[in-house]
Amino acid sequence: MDFAYDARTEELRAKLLAFMDEHVYPAEAVADEQRAALASPWETPPVVEELKAEARRQGLWNLFLPDAEHGAGLTNLQYAPLAEITGRSPQLAPTALNCAAPDTGNMEVLAQFGTAEQKKRWLEPLLAGEIRSAFAMTEPEVASSDATNITTRIERSADGSEYVISGRKWYISGAMNPDCEIFIVMGKTDPDGADPRRQQSMVLVPRDTAGLEVRRAMRVYGYEDHYHGGHAEVVFDGVRVPAANLIGEEGGGFAIAQARLGPGRIHHCMRLIGMAERAIELMCRRAVARTAFGKPLAQQGVVQEWIADARVAVEQVRLLVLKTPG
Numbered sequence: 531m532d533f534a535y536d537a538r539t540e541e542l543r544a545k546l547l548a549f550m551d552e553h554v555y556p557a558e559a560v561a562d563e564q565r566a567a568l569a570s571p572w573e574t575p576p577v578v579e580e581l582k583a584e585a586r587r588q589g590l591w592n593l594f595l596p597d598a599e600h601g602a603g604l605t606n607l608q609y610a611p612l613a614e615i616t617g618r619s620p621q622l623a624p625t626a627l628n629c630a631a632p633d634t635g636n637m638e639v640l641a642q643f644g645t646a647e648q649k650k651r652w653l654e655p656l657l658a659g660e661i662r663s664a665f666a667m668t669e670p671e672v673a674s675s676d677a678t679n680i681t682t683r684i685e686r687s688a689d690g691s692e693y694v695i696s697g698r699k700w701y702i703s704g705a706m707n708p709d710c711e712i713f714i715v716m717g718k719t720d721p722d723g724a725d726p727r728r729q730q731s732m733v734l735v736p737r738d739t740a741g742l743e744v745r746r747a748m749r750v751y752g753y754e755d756h757y758h759g760g761h762a763e764v765v766f767d768g769v770r771v772p773a774a775n776l777i778g779e780e781g782g783g784f785a786i787a788q789a790r791l792g793p794g795r796i797h798h799c800m801r802l803i804g805m806a807e808r809a810i811e812l813m814c815r816r817a818v819a820r821t822a823f824g825k826p827l828a829q830q831g832v833v834q835e836w837i838a839d840a841r842v843a844v845e846q847v848r849l850l851v852l853k854t855p856g
């Protein structure tokens with residue numbers, strides 16, 4: 531098998547590695563300091579906007595989007611090694627390149643299924659990195675890994691001009707970020723329909739719509755993930771939006787969710803490999819720099835074996851991830 535990256539990927543890799551060295555890693559400490567001084571932990575540190583401007587100037591922008599009209603037009607196989615590099619600085623690099631979840635999946639939905647009007651109103655500012663977004667599917671009351679269980683109701687108003695949405699969602703990433711202006715909400719337009727995969731639809735709900743309440747930040751493994759806009763509980767209480775806010779067709783929500791979540795999940799895997807690589811680097815540096823009982827840790831007991839095991843595991847996972855989109 532040929533594992534070499536093609537010329538375009540190599541060119542972008544070289545550019546991105548330089549961008550990481552020159553701009554992203556030096557900004558990590560700056561971002562931490564700025565974040566500590568912010569009025570709210572959910573705000574974005576100013577250095578992130580500087581990184582975004584520089585990344586865009588260098589053409590390192592919207593690399594995730596296979597759609598060549600709106601994004602870089604890379605395949606997932608070309609994007610994988612680039613996303614891996616951004617995973618080395620997960621709090622800054624994905625956002626700097628406008629390649630952060632959950633916006634990436636939401637932009638893909640709008641690019642693929644949005645009307646011209648929806649693209650103009652929401653996709654364009656998202657592609658420009660001017661606003662953020664959230665995707666609201668998971669519900670506390672039902673096992674949401676099986677999206678046929680979703681209970682949120684999306685009902686047509688009597689005159690047909692609006693949708694009325696009622697339901698409760700949780701773990702809605704990005705919703706705590708004050709820049710999050712738009713929610714893609716999944717619910718049921720036809721809860722009694724014969725085909726359980728045609729009962730769901732997706733609608734666009736602007737954050738400032740009456741009846742939408744971002745109720746609280748939730749924790750994952752004890753962290754609130756401020757840099758990521760958190761993961762929120764969100765309540766929709768008789769929220770009304772124009773019928774034109776439907777994405778795709780009524781009953782098409784389940785299929786859109788499949789299209790959206792596939793790339794989103796593998797993007798996380800790509801970035802995690804970069805995170806693991808950086809952790810191995812830190813581990814190796816520590817192992818040679820730290821001395822205990824007369825010799826460096828690297829020469830003690832099983833430390834080299836642990837490092838070798840970690841290296842093998844990461845190599846295996848990278849091949850698996852490359853094989854998935856490839």
Ligand SMILES: Cc1cc2nc3c(=O)[nH]c(=O)nc-3n(C[C@H](O)[C@H](O)[C@H](O)COP(=O)(O)OP(=O)(O)OC[C@H]3O[C@@H](n4cnc5c(N)ncnc54)[C@H](O)[C@@H]3O)c2cc1C
Binds near residue numbers: 632675
């Ligand atoms: C950090 C984080 C961010 C998230 N962001 C969002 C977001 O932005 N928007 C959103 O809508 N949701 C989000 N979620 C929610 C996430 O999508 C759901 O947690 C996930 O779909 C599982 O649903 P559930 O929690 O209801 O678990 P359940 O469906 O109740 O699953 C319970 C258990 O069953 C297991 N299980 C499920 N299906 C299978 C299967 N086929 N085979 C074997 N075991 C199975 C699971 O592993 C799990 O242990 C986020 C979650 C986390 C942790």
